[in-house]
Amino acid sequence: KNIVILISGGGSNMAAIVRAAEREDWERKLGVRVAAVLSNRADAGGLAFAQARGIATQVLDHKGFDSREDFDAELARRVDAYAPDLVVLAGFMRILSPGFVDHYAGRLLNIHPSLLPAFPGLQTHRRALAAGCKFAGVTVHQVTSELDVGPIVEQAVVPVMPGDTADTLAARVLTQEHVIYPRAVRGFFQRAAVCQAVLTTSA
Ligand code: GRF
Numbered sequence: 001k002n003i004v005i006l007i008s009g010g011g012s013n014m015a016a017i018v019r020a021a022e023r024e025d026w027e028r029k030l031g032v033r034v035a036a037v038l039s040n041r042a043d044a045g046g047l048a049f050a051q052a053r054g055i056a057t058q059v060l061d062h063k064g065f066d067s068r069e070d071f072d073a074e075l076a077r078r079v080d081a082y083a084p085d086l087v088v089l090a091g092f093m094r095i096l097s098p099g100f101v102d103h104y105a106g107r108l109l110n111i112h113p114s115l116l117p118a119f120p121g122l123q124t125h126r127r128a129l130a131a132g133c134k135f136a137g138v139t140v141h142q143v144t145s146e147l148d149v150g151p152i153v154e155q156a157v158v159p160v161m162p163g164d165t166a167d168t169l170a171a172r173v174l175t176q177e178h179v180i181y182p183r184a185v186r187g188f189f190q191r192a193a194v195c196q197a198v199l200t201t202s203a
Contacts, residue, residue, distance in 0.1 A: 005038070010045045011044060034055055120149065137157040
């Protein structure tokens with residue numbers, strides 16, 4: 001089974017998933033591998049990490065397209081070339097059109113650095129601090145065509161500390177992102193395996 005990961009930047013969540021897949025031997029235990037990492041930015045730091053691990057990488061710059069739909073159609077064409085069972089958005093900073101989201105319905109995950117449904121959108125840490133939150137966190141959710149709203153898969157909570165800035169809070173949240181995103185991806189395939197076993201025994 002194939003995972004395709006989409007990134008735009010440092011790719012630390014992507015790296016956490018790749019490391020978990022190696023450490024826990026997903027290939028042998030679950031028959032799952034990270035087949036490719038695609039970025040909409042050529043300068044995404046995560047590309048070098050993926051290449052060094054022997055993972056296929058591609059860059060598709062959205063600036064070369066007239067419309068979001070055109071970009072998304074080409075992106076889907078390239079993603080589909082890897083026959084993905086799961087597409088993972090890991091710091092992919094593009095809003096995806098409904099056509100793209102529908103195409104991957106039920107096999108598209110995103111990570112959002114807040115405790116959804118609080119603080120969808122950008123600047124989540126700054127907004128959590130401004131609201132006086134005592135706790136912040138991160139959510140892995142299924143992607144639907146409404147931004148940051150799909151069914152919640154995993155969450156982790158961190159305390160807000162006195163003197164926190166958006167940066168210190170973001171760093172604390174990020175350590176938990178690296179824990180729950182690999183867990184969510186592994187859980188996706190474990191659930192799929194259980195469903196398959198039930199179908200096989202009841203057939
Ligand atoms: C993460 O905080 C993610 O939740 C947010 O963008 C950041 C990406 O970090 N949407 P990285 O590229 O995975 O290091």
